[in-house]
Amino acid sequence: MTEPVMSELEFLVEIFKKYPLDSLKKIAESEGIDYYRLKRLYDKYYGKYITVSAVYNIKVIGLRSYLAFLSVPSDRIFEVGYRMTQNPFVAFVNPMFGFKNGLAPILHIPDDQRDRIDEMLSKYSDDYEYYEVRAYPYRGDDSFGEWTLSHDYAILMDILNVDARTPITRIAQKLGKSRPTVKFMINRLRSMDIILGFEPILENNVHDRSVLGITKTLDEAVLERFKEHEITVGVLPGTGYILEWFFSSKEDLGTKILEFSNYVDKIVIHYFDSTFKEMNDKNGETRFARMVKKDGSGYRSILDF
Structure with missing residues (x-):
């Protein structure tokens, strides 16, 4: 993969901040720019260096965010990393060195399963520490929701997380639903403040x-x-x-x-290792769908994986 031209990449970032879900033709018309130039840059970078992803308020659906630091021997980094990325409650994990040497995962833990974090992390290391992380500035809000939607919504959230510009027709085929139903589901996630918006994400x-x-x-x-x-x-x-x-x-x-x-x-x-990126991306493709019970009645146990 060739190195990106940063000015071109920054141009796309600004475009998708303003028009995250609009078609390229509509963006070109709105901005008064050449459609074919925009299409060339899109084909060159989108899905490789930049994607648009849904921004979720996981607090509304009862998930707490934690950052952990695990000591892991260097010869077991990839083995333990692979096992962690099979757990959908591990949102992201990468190698690290510093005050601990090993792995640094981001965890999304159901509010009612906080007492299981130690048991979960001890499956991967006997030397670890973890911290709950909140948005800055912190307003002291400790009110968490719960999962109240059908399992189809979890699948939809995975799709929008991977690529929010996925065509509605393709999403409808994936869910086995009509286009109007998919649009209704997306609007419902937005009205419930589960989807806060859509943002361009730069790849590592x-x-x-x-x-x-x-x-x-x-x-x-x-x-x-x-x-x-x-x-x-x-x-x-x-x-x-x-x-x-x-x-x-x-x-x-x-x-x-x-x-x-x-x-x-x-x-x-x-x-941000390329092998870990592949494992994290693979995990992220179906994370919500594997976290949520098939009957939509809540989350599975963080110890199931």
Whole structure:
């Protein structure tokens, strides 16, 4: 795969921020740009470096988000990583090194199964720690919903998560429903605030490393200091904050560590490995469908996998 021209990729990102689901012809007409140029860029990058994905409010459907750090011997990284990506409650996992060496998974845990997290993680490592993560700024809202929809909605959420620009006709065929029914289902997810919107997502071909740090206190000046970087902030209730900076392996790793370690108490380096990307992508294709019971009565146990 050839390296992307960043100006072209950034152009597509801005286009899909404004028109995430519109047809290319409608976008070209609305923006007054050449359709064939847009189509060329779309064919060049979409599905390879950029996709549009549904943004879900998992809190509404009763899921809590956790970040875990597991010590795993280097010769077992891929074996344990593979087993973890068979569990749909593991949203994402990648290799890491730092205050722990091994794997760093993101977990989506049903609110009523929080007491099973230790048993779940102990299946993969006997040395781990984990933190609940909330959006920044944290408003202290501790009200979680539950799954109340049919299993078809879980399948639909998987489709929109992988590619929200999937044609309605194709989704209807997948679900065995009519186009109007699919549109109704999508609108229902939006009206229930389960779908918050649709966003262009850059693949990790662009940013294949990150520095992740945990800190007890947040100096908000750090957000201004590193505003030229890809940076995200999360809240760890009762513990502090988590900050993550994304960058390319072509950049100097030592410099990143020295820069960011001044602002955090613990630090790890994430490696977005191509093999793990394939395993994560495969897991993500059917995650919600495997989490939810076939009769739609709630979630399966996080220990089932």
